[in-house]
Amino acid sequence: MKKISSRQTAVIACVLLFANKILVLPSLLYEYAKADGLFVVFLLLIAEILLLLIFFRLKHKYPNSNFYEIIKKNMGVFLAKLSLFLILLYLFYKILLVYIVSYMYFRVQVYLNAGFYIFVLVFLLVCNSCVMRGLRSLSRCMEFFFTFIIICFVFCLLLSIANFNQFPIFFDTNILKFVESGFRYIFCFGDILLLFLLIDRIELDKKGEKQILVYVLTTMVLILILYLMFYSIFNYTSFVHKNAISDIITFSYRFTDLGRLDMVAIITVMFLSLFQISIALYVFCDCFIKLFPPLNKVYGLITFDLLFLTLIFISSIDYLRITYFGTLVMPFFAIILQYILPILCLLFTIGGKHEKNKG
Amino acid sequence: MIFNIEKKLEDLKKQLNNSVDVSTRIVKTATSQKVGMIFLRSMIDKQLFLEAIFKPISNSVEEMDIDNLASKFVKVGDIQKIDFNKACENILNGSVVILIEGEKKVLSADLQKFPARLPAEPPTSAVIQGPREGFVEDIKTNITLLRRRFYTKSLVLKQLKVGRYSQTKIIISYIKGIADKKLVQEIIDRLNDIDIDGIIDSQYVLQFLEKRPHSLFKQVGSIEKPDIVASKMLEGRVAIIVDGSPIVLTLPFVFLEDIQSSDDYYNAYIYGGFIRIVRIIAILIGLLLPATYLSLRIFHSNVTPIKFLVTITNTTKGLPFTPFFEMIFISLLFQILYEVSLRLPSYLGLATSIVGALILGDTGVKAGLISPPGVIIVALAKIALYTVPEQAYQLTILQYLFLFVGGSLGMLGIVGLVIYLITYMASIDSYGAPYLAPFAPRVEQDLKDAVLMTNVKGMKTRPQSFKNKNLTRQK
Numbered sequence: 001m002k003k004i005s006s007r008q009t010a011v012i013a014c015v016l017l018f019a020n021k022i023l024v025l026p027s028l029l030y031e032y033a034k035a036d037g038l039f040v041v042f043l044l045l046i047a048e049i050l051l052l053l054i055f056f057r058l059k060h061k062y063p064n065s066n067f068y069e070i071i072k073k074n075m076g077v078f079l080a081k082l083s084l085f086l087i088l089l090y091l092f093y094k095i096l097l098v099y100i101v102s103y104m105y106f107r108v109q110v111y112l113n114a115g116f117y118i119f120v121l122v123f124l125l126v127c128n129s130c131v132m133r134g135l136r137s138l139s140r141c142m143e144f145f146f147t148f149i150i151i152c153f154v155f156c157l158l159l160s161i162a163n164f165n166q167f168p169i170f171f172d173t174n175i176l177k178f179v180e181s182g183f184r185y186i187f188c189f190g191d192i193l194l195l196f197l198l199i200d201r202i203e204l205d206k207k208g209e210k211q212i213l214v215y216v217l218t219t220m221v222l223i224l225i226l227y228l229m230f231y232s233i234f235n236y237t238s239f240v241h242k243n244a245i246s247d248i249i250t251f252s253y254r255f256t257d258l259g260r261l262d263m264v265a266i267i268t269v270m271f272l273s274l275f276q277i278s279i280a281l282y283v284f285c286d287c288f289i290k291l292f293p294p295l296n297k298v299y300g301l302i303t304f305d306l307l308f309l310t311l312i313f314i315s316s317i318d319y320l321r322i323t324y325f326g327t328l329v330m331p332f333f334a335i336i337l338q339y340i341l342p343i344l345c346l347l348f349t350i351g352g353k354h355e356k357n358k359g
Numbered sequence: 360m361i362f363n364i365e366k367k368l369e370d371l372k373k374q375l376n377n378s379v380d381v382s383t384r385i386v387k388t389a390t391s392q393k394v395g396m397i398f399l400r401s402m403i404d405k406q407l408f409l410e411a412i413f414k415p416i417s418n419s420v421e422e423m424d425i426d427n428l429a430s431k432f433v434k435v436g437d438i439q440k441i442d443f444n445k446a447c448e449n450i451l452n453g454s455v456v457i458l459i460e461g462e463k464k465v466l467s468a469d470l471q472k473f474p475a476r477l478p479a480e481p482p483t484s485a486v487i488q489g490p491r492e493g494f495v496e497d498i499k500t501n502i503t504l505l506r507r508r509f510y511t512k513s514l515v516l517k518q519l520k521v522g523r524y525s526q527t528k529i530i531i532s533y534i535k536g537i538a539d540k541k542l543v544q545e546i547i548d549r550l551n552d553i554d555i556d557g558i559i560d561s562q563y564v565l566q567f568l569e570k571r572p573h574s575l576f577k578q579v580g581s582i583e584k585p586d587i588v589a590s591k592m593l594e595g596r597v598a599i600i601v602d603g604s605p606i607v608l609t610l611p612f613v614f615l616e617d618i619q620s621s622d623d624y625y626n627a628y629i630y631g632g633f634i635r636i637v638r639i640i641a642i643l644i645g646l647l648l649p650a651t652y653l654s655l656r657i658f659h660s661n662v663t664p665i666k667f668l669v670t671i672t673n674t675t676k677g678l679p680f681t682p683f684f685e686m687i688f689i690s691l692l693f694q695i696l697y698e699v700s701l702r703l704p705s706y707l708g709l710a711t712s713i714v715g716a717l718i719l720g721d722t723g724v725k726a727g728l729i730s731p732p733g734v735i736i737v738a739l740a741k742i743a744l745y746t747v748p749e750q751a752y753q754l755t756i757l758q759y760l761f762l763f764v765g766g767s768l769g770m771l772g773i774v775g776l777v778i779y780l781i782t783y784m785a786s787i788d789s790y791g792a793p794y795l796a797p798f799a800p801r802v803e804q805d806l807k808d809a810v811l812m813t814n815v816k817g818m819k820t821r822p823q824s825f826k827n828k829n830l831t832r833q834k
Contacts, residue, residue: 005800007800007801008800106771109662110658110659110661110662110769110770110771111658111659111769111771112661113658114658114769118768118769118771118772119771121768122768122771122772122775123775125775125779126775126778126779129779129782129783130778130779130782133782133783133785133786134786136785136786137782137783137785137786138782138785140782140785140793140795140799140800141778141781141782141785141799143798143799143800143801144781144785144795144798144799145778145781260661260662260663260664262662263662266662266770267770267774270770270771270774271774271778274774274775274778275778278778
């Protein structure tokens with residue numbers, strides 16, 4: 001089996017960390033928790049780090065088994081299959097969410113008069129082809145562009161300094177609202193779960209673990225700076241600005257002579273959303289193969305594409321519906337899959353013999 | 360045992376289909392001994408034949424056998440005793456075969472010579488500083504050019520013959536102790552598997568060596584200069600020299616190799632790094648500029664800087680073509696002019712350039728058929744691709760692909776195509792070397808000579824992107 005390096009794993013983790021957090025989430029959190037949304041994000045990102053530590057422990061204990069085999073060994077076939085099925089649905093929702101959020105963003109920012117066929121075509125063609133090429137090629141591609149993505153992201157943050165207004169007013173909300181906002185939008189976090197599903201494809205050593213942690217912590221800091229800048233720039237009007245990474249640059253008169261510098265943010269989001277969907281789709285197909293053993297990833301892709309196109313064309317699913325569904329149902333899903341399942345995995349690592357590393 | 364020289368020579372002539380360039384001579388020496396000679400006139404050095412073989416034999420006064428013929432009479436460096444049934448093969452390779460009555464074996468003297476040009480600077484790899492000699496079509500000259508760069512017994516040159524009819528000589532060259540044995544064996548196996556009627560040029564061999572033969576991307580290095588091949592061999596690569604071709608192939612090959620030039624190493628390394636960045640920018644301009652311009656005009660006019668937008672709107676007002684067809688039209692125009700100037704003699708090529716640049720371009724703009732920004736952008740993009748001439752053809756195809764995607768899907772389509780291509784390139788593996796190394800996967804050590812480079816003193820190890828037997832370059 002072709003494995004991916006620890007640097008590539010770190011890059012995947014960082015790309016997943018950016019998922020769903022840099023566009024619409026800051027404004028959604030502001031509606032509930034005001035500027036304290038920053039602390040909500042901080043706490044949930046700390047949870048991601050804890051998930052990562054659980055992942056390291058699990059990898060150490062089971063260096064050769066995949067996630068399905070680990071659950072099967074400890075909880076039996078039925079629960080393993082059920083978990084995988086739930087993850088399949090969860091991933092489908094996540095992909096749909098990234099797609100709809102990106103679609104809305106591009107529509108507003110750069111494709112004013114374009115038909116939505118463009119988005120469907122590009123997303124499906126690119127992500128399907130990435131999945132067909134395999135995890136190693138996809139992770140190498142992500143590795144290739146990672147430095148570019150980070151430079152663009154930092155560039156956006158640096159430009160936003162020019163718009164800095166005043167420090168946001170913290171602790172302006174009650175604890176109930178604070179918890180509620182975290183609960184409602186918990187489904188925007190926990191993407192580290194995808195690493196658990198790729199556990200047998202990752203080559204990891206002690207140095208690699210440190211490398212992944214450094215990358216993830218750096219990304220976390222960048223995300224927190226984005227939230228800080230966003231709330232500082234927009235303050236009470238934060239809830240209006242649905243495209244955080246773009247809006248912190250766009251609403252500036254200082255750079256108008258240079259043209260729309262938010263193009264940098266737009267291109268960054270294009271890369272990030274295509275990568276996020278590709279990696280999630282890859283894991284989707286991997287789960288599909290394990291759930292329906294005789295079928296290969298082509299069937300997984302066909303199933304996904306058909307479901308996706310049906311929802312997009314027939315149900316005319318849109319941004320409002322998907323986030324409404326997300327805040328209503330997904331928190332329960334997310335808590336079970338993102339947190340309870342990994343904690344159970346942590347319990348599996350206590351006691352018992354370590355698997356021999358064949359690699 | 361040879362008893363009847365005339366009959367044996369006749370047999371050989373028959374085997375060679377009585378071709379017009381087959382010559383036979385029978386010399387009767389002072390001792391009445393008959394010595395027969397057969398060769399191809401078109402393949403040997405006639406002067407040397409007269410001086411080193413014909414005269415000594417015809418003037419001999421003593422009885423000859425094959426041993427003293429070889430040691431005393433034939434004054435040629437490369438001689439060998441062979442069986443009669445192998446005579447034909449040697450004649451075809453430019454040897455004179457000598458038959459003596461009463462002998463079991465025959466003598467073969469290599470006098471191969473045919474018209475060949477002298478090593479000159481290849482037009483595609485010109486340098487400001489550094490060696491100027493280039494490979495030629497003659498394999499012996501090419502081996503000499505390589506051999507004089509390695510006065511060591513570690514240089515290995517293995518010969519194979521490929522092609523049922525052409526029997527083309529292919530030399531596999533590497534440095535023992537540096538190149539990976541498995542890599543060498545894999546290449547030899549692949550070459551041995553070739554079953555084709557003839558090999559005309561190294562490009563034929565290249566296509567058999569590519570692991571993805573239908574890929575747009577070049578997967579085997581093709582080099583015209585011995586100094587570059589020597590440096591690649593020192594990195595642990597294997598060189599493949601094909602008789603009749605001035606292009607030597609090297610393996611493994613990574614995409615970055617074509618962005619590097621020998622000039623980078625012969626100048627100040629800081630400038631080398633700078634010029635590599637310029638080449639990368641040129642590739643990006645060549646591939647993405649026309650497509651981006653098109654997508655800005657068609658889809659994203661709202662993100663175009665206002666002054667730029669005003670200029671474009673003013674200059675494109677009233678054009679009969681859509682933006683997409685305008686760009687395709689100008690691109691094709693450039694491509695036609697390029698093709699014509701390449702094939703025509705230089706004096707006509709100059710005239711074509713004037714017609715193309717001044718008459719077609721200028722008149723086209725004045726007639727309101729094409730816009731000045733379109734002409735500038737296409738011209739810049741087309742020229743930019745030739746900063747990396749080895750990849751220019753592949754990149755030209757990609758340029759059209761990007762143009763099509765930019766015009767029909769906009770910026771998201773361009774980003775999508777970039778991701779598609781990079782994922783594809785990341786999946787290519789050239790004999791153990793990841794195609795996008797040292798960037799994906801990242802190989803820290805090799806980044807020293809990737810884009811920004813260090814000086815020769817700083818390159819202490821060989822590339823680690825592919826297997827080497829000995830990583831240490833300097834201590």
